Amino acid sequence: MGAAGIGGGTVNLYSWLSQFFGDPDRRHGPDSIVHRVGEHLLFSGEALGWALLLAVPLGLLLGYTGKAAGLVTALSGAARALPTLGLVTLAVLLAGVGDTAVLVPLVALAAPVLLVAACEGVRSTDPDLRDAARGIGLTHRQVLWQVCIPWALPALLAGLRTAAVQVIATATVASYVGLGGLGSYVVGGLATRDFAQTIGGALLVVLLAVATQLLFALLIRYALPAGLRRARD
Amino acid sequence: MIRFDGAAKRHPDGTLAVEGLDLTVPAGRTTVLVGPSGCGKTTILRMVNRMVEPTAGRVLLDGTDVAQLDAAKLRRGIGYVIQQAGLFPHRRVIDNVATVPYLLGWDRKRARTRASELLELVGLPPETARRYPFQLSGGQQQRVGVARALAADPPLLLMDEPFSAVDPVVRSGLQDELLRLQAELNKTVLFVTHDIEEAVRLGDQIVVLREHGRIAQVADPATLLAAPADEQVAAFLGRDRGLRGLALRPAEGIVLLAANTPLDGWTLAVDQEGRPTGWQRSAETIRQVAVFRPGLDTLRTALDSAVLSPARVAVAVDHAGRVIGLAPRAAVLDALDAAGPDTAAGITATGVADGR
Ligand SMILES: Nc1ncnc2c1ncn2[C@@H]1O[C@H](COP(=O)(O)OP(=O)(O)OP(=O)(O)O)[C@@H](O)[C@H]1O
Ligand SMILES: [Mg+2]
Numbered sequence: 001m002g003a004a005g006i007g008g009g010t011v012n013l014y015s016w017l018s019q020f021f022g023d024p025d026r027r028h029g030p031d032s033i034v035h036r037v038g039e040h041l042l043f044s045g046e047a048l049g050w051a052l053l054l055a056v057p058l059g060l061l062l063g064y065t066g067k068a069a070g071l072v073t074a075l076s077g078a079a080r081a082l083p084t085l086g087l088v089t090l091a092v093l094l095a096g097v098g099d100t101a102v103l104v105p106l107v108a109l110a111a112p113v114l115l116v117a118a119c120e121g122v123r124s125t126d127p128d129l130r131d132a133a134r135g136i137g138l139t140h141r142q143v144l145w146q147v148c149i150p151w152a153l154p155a156l157l158a159g160l161r162t163a164a165v166q167v168i169a170t171a172t173v174a175s176y177v178g179l180g181g182l183g184s185y186v187v188g189g190l191a192t193r194d195f196a197q198t199i200g201g202a203l204l205v206v207l208l209a210v211a212t213q214l215l216f217a218l219l220i221r222y223a224l225p226a227g228l229r230r231a232r233d
Numbered sequence: 234m235i236r237f238d239g240a241a242k243r244h245p246d247g248t249l250a251v252e253g254l255d256l257t258v259p260a261g262r263t264t265v266l267v268g269p270s271g272c273g274k275t276t277i278l279r280m281v282n283r284m285v286e287p288t289a290g291r292v293l294l295d296g297t298d299v300a301q302l303d304a305a306k307l308r309r310g311i312g313y314v315i316q317q318a319g320l321f322p323h324r325r326v327i328d329n330v331a332t333v334p335y336l337l338g339w340d341r342k343r344a345r346t347r348a349s350e351l352l353e354l355v356g357l358p359p360e361t362a363r364r365y366p367f368q369l370s371g372g373q374q375q376r377v378g379v380a381r382a383l384a385a386d387p388p389l390l391l392m393d394e395p396f397s398a399v400d401p402v403v404r405s406g407l408q409d410e411l412l413r414l415q416a417e418l419n420k421t422v423l424f425v426t427h428d429i430e431e432a433v434r435l436g437d438q439i440v441v442l443r444e445h446g447r448i449a450q451v452a453d454p455a456t457l458l459a460a461p462a463d464e465q466v467a468a469f470l471g472r473d474r475g476l477r478g479l480a481l482r483p484a485e486g487i488v489l490l491a492a493n494t495p496l497d498g499w500t501l502a503v504d505q506e507g508r509p510t511g512w513q514r515s516a517e518t519i520r521q522v523a524v525f526r527p528g529l530d531t532l533r534t535a536l537d538s539a540v541l542s543p544a545r546v547a548v549a550v551d552h553a554g555r556v557i558g559l560a561p562r563a564a565v566l567d568a569l570d571a572a573g574p575d576t577a578a579g580i581t582a583t584g585v586a587d588g589r
Contacts, residue, residue: 132319135284136381137309137336150323227323227365 013199020185020200031184037208040181044171047103048164051110056156059118063152064144072119079112102174109170110163117159121152153224161216165209172205182208234260235281235389235423239290242276250276251446253290258438260388263415263422265432268442268449269469274425277446278391281423282311294389309333312382312390312420316398318374320366326352326377327362333385344384351380356410372403376410383418392424396431408434429470433458433477441466455481479533479569484525487535487568489549489558496559499544507555512543524548527557535565 025031062068090105125148133147175183185201188194235258242250251273258264266274279285280292283304291298299307320329327348328335334344352362355376366374375395382390396404408431415422415435426432432439433454441449441457443465450462458478461467467474492501498514501522509522523541525534527549538547539562546559 128315128317129319129321131284132313132315132317133321135279135282135308135313135315135319136333137305137307139305142336147321150321225323225365227321227325227367 016196016199017203019196026200030180033204036180036182036184037204039179040168040171040174040183040205040208043103043174043179043181044106044164044167047106047167047171048110048160050103050107051114051163051167052160054107055111055115056118059115060122060144060149060152062115063119063122064140064148066123069119069123072116075112076116079109079116102176102179105173106167106171110167113163113166114156114159117155117162118152121155121159122148124155125151150225150228154220154228157216157220157224161213161220164212164216168209168212169205234258234295234421236293237277237280237290238293240277240280240287240292241289242273242280242285243288249445251280251287254446254448256440256448256451258421258423260421261419262437263424263435264438264440265424265426265436266440266442267426267429267432267469269444270427272442272444273446274427274442275393277442278393278423278425281389281391282308282313284308309336309385310387310389312387314375314378314382314390314392314395316394318366318371318378320374320377320381322366324365325362326357326364326366326369329366329377330380330384332381337385347384348380351384352377354383354414355380370403372399372407375399375407379407379411379414383414388421390420390422390424392422394425394427397426397428404431411435430477433481441469476533479536480531482532482569484527484530484532484535484565484568486571487527487547487549487560488564489527489560490546492556492558494559496544496546496561501544501548501556501559503556506553508553509548509550509556514543519543522548524550524554524556526550526552532565532569535560535568536562539565 020026021033026033029035059072062072122144129147129151130143133143138146171181172183172186174181175187182201182205185197185204189197189199189201237254237256237258239253239255240251241253244250254277256277266277268274276285280287281294281299283299283302286300291300293299294302294307320326321332324332327345330348330351331339331341331344334347335341339347349359349362352359357373357376357380361369361373361377366377369377375398378395382392396407399407412435424432424435426435436454438451439454439457440451441462443449449466449469450457452460452462455478457466458470458474458481461470461474471477492503492507499512500514502510502513502518504510509524510520511522512519521541523538525538525547527535529552535547535549539545539560542548544559546561547565548556549558549560551557
């Protein structure tokens with residue numbers, strides 16, 4: 001019994017996980033893993049999409065004109081200080097207002113990261129390169145599109161990766177307002193003291209975040225034009 | 234033709250970059266701006282393509298005030314080469330060269346064909362086309378910069394210290410290339426440098442500037458070296474401007490001795506084709522032989538060859554490197570006398586004493 005007692009935690013974790021993954025509900029129906037992951041990704045994607053739409057064009061423009069650079073940096077600092085727990089609380093409070101209100105904290109989480117990435121990425125364009133581009137006859141719009149945005153791509157993708165991982169991890173709160181996603185396992189498990197569900201759900205959130213991280217690493221490694229990837233290695 | 238008509242630039246912070254320039258840059262020739270750092274060379278150059286807007290006066294391009302032209306369109310019609318090359322890092326070399334044709338709306342195929350021609354023209358091997366700028370040496374990047382400037386065949390080229398970031402050997406190669414191109418293309422070139430050697434080598438007309446873009450002297454290289462307008466210009470040209478001047482005269486009319494003449498016991502050994510392989514005197518051998526090509530090289534090269542030879546003769550070779558004769562130092566100096574007394578005359582005429 002002694003040996004088994006020492007290994008008890010492991011056995012419990014293993015049995016919880018096998019109980020969680022072995023449940024036929026995980027394979028079919030509204031509570032299946034595929035369905036929950038789908039919900040989770042949809043919701044995260046929606047938040048990221050809004051953040052992209054709001055922050056990136058503004059960031060690119062601010063970065064190109066060099067205006068409000070101080071403001072953007074200050075904003076990034078403030079954004080980093082935003083506590084995730086506070087966001088969760090906010091999400092729960094907002095839940096009364098309506099489902100999509102939960103999007104607000106998620107967008108608020110992602111947007112500053114993207115704003116700073118876009119702004120700094122464009123602003124860091126080699127000034128000689130910008131000057132040469134103007135000098136050979138590109139218009140401002142063409143310099144932005146053909147020179148500064150390609151230059152900013154690595155920074156933008158890195159920002160998008162950070163934002164995506166944060167949103168996916170935090171989107172667990174969506175389930176508080178019945179939007180489903182992997183948070184349902186965690187929240188549901190906590191409510192019914194079903195630790196197998198809670199731990200299984202948490203593991204899935206971690207796995208999804210890691211997969212996203214990997215996907216972006218691959219994207220940054222292989223999808224960028226060679227000149228951008230290696231010129232600054 | 235470019236005409237600066239009282240063109241001045243005062244920066245918002247009050248700095249007077251160019252006080253008011255009157256200058257004509259003739260078409261089809263190379264005009265070089267030289268002068269100390271900060272004298273306004275770059276500012277003057279950039280007034281032409283409106284990268285700098287004059288705060289007074291005008292810049293006329295073939296009679297039209299550039300201020301009346303659309304800036305981007307104007308620039309697409311003017312080749313622009315800068316010191317840092319400024320290539321797009323995310324585009325392959327071929328697409329970098331084709332940038333202006335793309336902007337002008339050429340179709341991709343025509344633009345790329347044109348770009349390949351230009352890579353060849355500036356002496357880059359075809360495999361360079363698919364590389365990215367970071368995969369090239371500084372000298373190669375500079376060649377790509379020149380090719381990009383020439384891609385849409387503009388009649389005018391602006392070059393701001395294009396070769397100053399590369400080592401002397403590469404620089405000299407790039408200068409040769411530009412001279413060759415210019416002999417072929419006859420562009421109007423406005424070239425900025427602070428290297429007087431480069432100015433003398435490339436310029437048909439040299440404009441020596443002082444602070445605030447004031448003109449100290451405008452002259453062709455030979456006149457400039459022979460007759461600097463004042464002591465300041467003479468000082469700027471440097472102490473060995475007389476020797477530099479030799480580089481502007483062809484090594485012609487030098488009386489040659491037979492190649493096998495022994496001198497001081499030294500004889501010139503040649504291989505089967507008649508190319509020099511070394512100097513020999515009994516057991517001594519000197520393998521390096523400095524040569525000059527009559528009619529192709531300058532008196533400076535001929536004199537250099539004579540100075541370096543243990544037998545105190547310059548070795549004349551033909552275009553294939555075969556020895557055609559030996560020129561004793563005295564013969565080289567005779568050719569210098571025969572080339573005309575303009576050095577001495579020029580200095581006497583303007584009354585400049587430069588202390589030598
Ligand atoms: N944006 C600016 N604001 C204020 N002063 C400027 C600005 N740009 C240039 N200047 C000043 O104008 C003067 C001329 O500058 P310019 O760059 O034309 O000199 P240059 O002859 O090209 O020098 P260099 O040989 O070092 O390249 C300098 O005194 C410089 O400090
Ligand atoms: Mg300059």
